[in-house]
Amino acid sequence: MTELDQAPDGRLEADVTIERFADQGRCVTHIDGRVVFVRFALPGEKVRVRIDEPHNRKDRFWTAEVTKVYDASEYRVDPSWPLAGPLAWGGGVGGADLTHVSLEGQLAWKKASIEDQLKRIGKIDSPDVPVLRVPEDEETGGLNWRTRVEFIADEDGRVSMRRRESHERVQVTDMPLASKQALAVAEHVHLFERTFEPNAHIRITAPEPRDGQADVLTSGNWSLLVNHELVDGHEYVRERVELPDGKACEYSVLASGFWQMHRMAPQVLAADVLTQLSERANVSDNGIVWDLYSGSGLFTMPVASRIVPNGRVLAIEGAEPAVESAMRNAKRNNVQNVTEVAGDVLLTLRGLKKTEGLADFARPDAVVLDPPRAGAGRKVVERIAASRTASVVYVSCDPASLARDIAVFRELGYELSFIHAHDIYPMTHHVETVAVLSRV
Numbered sequence: 001m002t003e004l005d006q007a008p009d010g011r012l013e014a015d016v017t018i019e020r021f022a023d024q025g026r027c028v029t030h031i032d033g034r035v036v037f038v039r040f041a042l043p044g045e046k047v048r049v050r051i052d053e054p055h056n057r058k059d060r061f062w063t064a065e066v067t068k069v070y071d072a073s074e075y076r077v078d079p080s081w082p083l084a085g086p087l088a089w090g091g092g093v094g095g096a097d098l099t100h101v102s103l104e105g106q107l108a109w110k111k112a113s114i115e116d117q118l119k120r121i122g123k124i125d126s127p128d129v130p131v132l133r134v135p136e137d138e139e140t141g142g143l144n145w146r147t148r149v150e151f152i153a154d155e156d157g158r159v160s161m162r163r164r165e166s167h168e169r170v171q172v173t174d175m176p177l178a179s180k181q182a183l184a185v186a187e188h189v190h191l192f193e194r195t196f197e198p199n200a201h202i203r204i205t206a207p208e209p210r211d212g213q214a215d216v217l218t219s220g221n222w223s224l225l226v227n228h229e230l231v232d233g234h235e236y237v238r239e240r241v242e243l244p245d246g247k248a249c250e251y252s253v254l255a256s257g258f259w260q261m262h263r264m265a266p267q268v269l270a271a272d273v274l275t276q277l278s279e280r281a282n283v284s285d286n287g288i289v290w291d292l293y294s295g296s297g298l299f300t301m302p303v304a305s306r307i308v309p310n311g312r313v314l315a316i317e318g319a320e321p322a323v324e325s326a327m328r329n330a331k332r333n334n335v336q337n338v339t340e341v342a343g344d345v346l347l348t349l350r351g352l353k354k355t356e357g358l359a360d361f362a363r364p365d366a367v368v369l370d371p372p373r374a375g376a377g378r379k380v381v382e383r384i385a386a387s388r389t390a391s392v393v394y395v396s397c398d399p400a401s402l403a404r405d406i407a408v409f410r411e412l413g414y415e416l417s418f419i420h421a422h423d424i425y426p427m428t429h430h431v432e433t434v435a436v437l438s439r440v
């Protein structure tokens with residue numbers, strides 16, 4: 001029996017040994033047979049935890065947070081961003097749930113977490129998933145990578161973040177995960193000194209300058225949005241993505257819209273998609289490729305110009321402004337072999353054969369998909385499998401939904417022929433996985 005103590009404020013606390021990594025940046029321990037998911041812990045550690053409220057003695061699992069470490073893991077470090085660390089140590093603002101873990105430990109954590117989901121949900125025996133670090137993150141110790149940063153104004157209008165377990169907003173005067181360029185914009189607009197309307201949503205966008213490009217302030221390539229309205233800078237920003245062939249694709253994207261957030265992620269992921277298509281998909285240069293959940297065309301442009309320059313890409317994206325950007329980006333990159341569809345992926349695929357102009361896309365040689373966190377889902381996977389495509393390159397930001405979709409692909413005649421991951425979200429439990437599914 002684990003002894004549960006009552007702290008002076010009535011909250012339950014206990015000394016426990018942490019067993020293993022779990023999901024959502026938590027680890028697992030047990031208290032009296034009950035599973036407890038613990039934040040800011042590491043496997044093998046002896047720690048004191050405080051049980052979250054509300055909880056009931058009959059619950060099958062509880063959640064808790066570390067308050068004291070008696071015996072630390074080799075992966076434990078002092079929080080790199082204390083404000084995002086445990087509440088008991090003055091933290092609690094979220095946004096960096098692995099701030100107590102060394103960079104090496106973060107890779108081990110993400111590897112264990114993806115492999116666990118593949119085993120449990122994907123039913124894959126002994127998966128081995130290398131997790132790669134973005135080299136630039138070594139130099140910055142895993143900080144300074146976000147090209148988009150968001151805050152909320154507190155009741156006095158100051159830039160703040162919400163503290164867990166309370167309605168309190170903590171004024172912030174720094175954001176250690178923000179890229180140097182985003183911090184330069186923050187300084188330029190006096191972000192941390194000025195006030196906004198209380199409760200305002202504030203977003204800074206600062207594309208990373210590539211070789212030979214001026215910094216964002218010199219080029220004016222940045223934006224400050226308040227409540228999704230432009231306040232300073234530009235509504236659209238330019239993003240350059242350098243590709244393995246030494247050339248680049250240029251993009252114009254809405255400052256308020258989706259774009260891969262890590263300063264190196266667009267290049268890392270676009271290069272990976274090209275590599276997987278050329279090395280594992282065997283698509284001829286006049287082939288057909290679907291790019292599903294295509295956003296502003298991050299993958300569409302390089303795939304159309306490098307993989308199927310004499311073929312065609314069908315890009316499907318649900319957000320109309322992103323599709324409009326993608327169309328402009330095709331022109332900007334002189335890419336003419338793309339058909340952009342603004343619509344739901346499932347509905348578009350369902351109607352493909354009967355839609356004028358799309359019927360020729362019914363038999364793709366390869367499919368690239370990069371769905372939101374919820375994954376593609378069974379019905380979309382069934383449509384992809386029914387197209388009898390030989391290869392699928394699946395880019396995923398959620399290992400659980402990826403594992404679930406992989407299980408469906410395997411049921412429908414595909415095997416997992418390649419998988420690895422990129423740690424494009426250091427200091428957080430998030431990770432981006434790239435998998436290739438091949439028709440057996």
Ligand SMILES: C[S@@+](CC[C@H](N)C(=O)[O-])C[C@H]1O[C@@H](n2cnc3c(N)ncnc32)[C@H](O)[C@@H]1O
Nearest residue numbers: 293294295298317318319343344345370371372
């Ligand atoms: C993870 S983002 C990927 C975008 C793009 N591949 C990139 O890397 O920039 C997922 C995209 O899917 C779009 N989306 C979400 N649900 C969708 C659906 N049911 N049908 C079509 N697009 C959808 C979102 O608008 C978003 O642009």
